[in-house]
Amino acid sequence: MNIVNFTPVTATLGGMMIGLAVVIFFLFNGRLVGISxxxxxxxxxxxxxxxxxxxxxxxxxxxxxxxxxxxxxxxxTISNSFILLIFAGLLVGLGTRISGGCTSGHGISGIGRFSLRSIIATITFMIVGVLTVLIKNFI
Amino acid sequence: MNKLISLISGIIFGIGLVISQMINPEKVLGFLDLFGNWDPSLAFVMIGALIITSPMFHLIKKKEKPLFVDSFNYSKNKEINNKLIIGSVLFGAGWGLGGLCPGPAISSIALLNINSISFVVSMFFGFYLVKLFKLSS
Known part of the structure; x- marks a missing residue:
């Protein structure tokens, strides 16, 4: 493993803004943000x-x-082919609705309120994401 | 007023995606390339978001009701079932293939990139199929 392109400051600041958006939506409108x-x-x-x-x-x-x-x-930068992105989009659309959330819904809103369901979902899609990239790089 | 909040929350969320660079699939794929050239940034985005959301959720939930609507309205589903796992596996595979998840994909419509727009159209087709066949967990 080599660490490359790491931008911890902008990542944390951007993440805090995302958190702020989620908090505002919850405080005023009573709903938790999940983009999917x-x-x-x-x-x-x-x-x-x-x-x-x-x-x-x-x-x-x-x-x-x-x-x-x-x-x-x-x-x-999107280096993937058009066909691959169509297929990836379909998987993301199906998967997020079948599991009831995505990176924001499970990863931020769900983990933010310590939901075990969301913690399990997030660990699962992260592991599968890492494995997918590993396999893709190997092929 | 709650309509304005919906718009403002979306705008702030979208700006957060740009500042954190999560709108760029290469950053996301860099995070998922754990065993190659790893870019840990995405973990810091989640930590940044969670240090805001988790204490604030705790405080806000103590309130009787939200400020602009009559009641809190969010999923209290605690069920850990096959659909949760299968859906997460499918999502993880699509995320790893394209480097896009729903938020950044929709935000990147602003950049008028034909590839990410195609991804979004396909993603919405997936949403529709899940609704049509009643597959959601």
């Missing part, structure tokens, strides 16, 4: 539809507002 649940419910459920859509809109315009303020473009 918010997104899926915005698509399929009538209850809180407008709230869910507004949250998703915020998620999209957040990066735009940030890049206007710091006057810097956000660059991302």
């Amino acid at each position: 649940s918010i997104a899926a419910n915005a698509l399929t459920e009538k209850e809180n539809k407008f709230d869910n859509l507004l949250f998703l809109l915020g998620l999209i315009i957040g990066p735009i507002i940030f890049s206007l303020f710091v006057n810097k473009d956000i660059s991302i």
